[in-house]
Amino acid sequence: VIEYTFERVPVNEEDRRLDEEIKNNLEEIGFEKMILEAKANFLVSKGKKARKK
Numbered sequence: 001v002i003e004y005t006f007e008r009v010p011v012n013e014e015d016r017r018l019d020e021e022i023k024n025n026l027e028e029i030g031f032e033k034m035i036l037e038a039k040a041n042f043l044v045s046k047g048k049k050a051r052k053k
Helices: 013-052
Strands: none
16 A cells, blocks of 8 residues: 655655755754744844833
């Protein structure tokens, strides 16, 4: 029985390695973006507190 998962199945080891590398890069980019957004939000809130004083 073959289950269709809507994912491309790598034909060989090189394709499998490239797919994994791309997936890891996308995860890293997402993580870095989250850190930058958190840092920006922190700096904005810090700036608002400074203006209130």
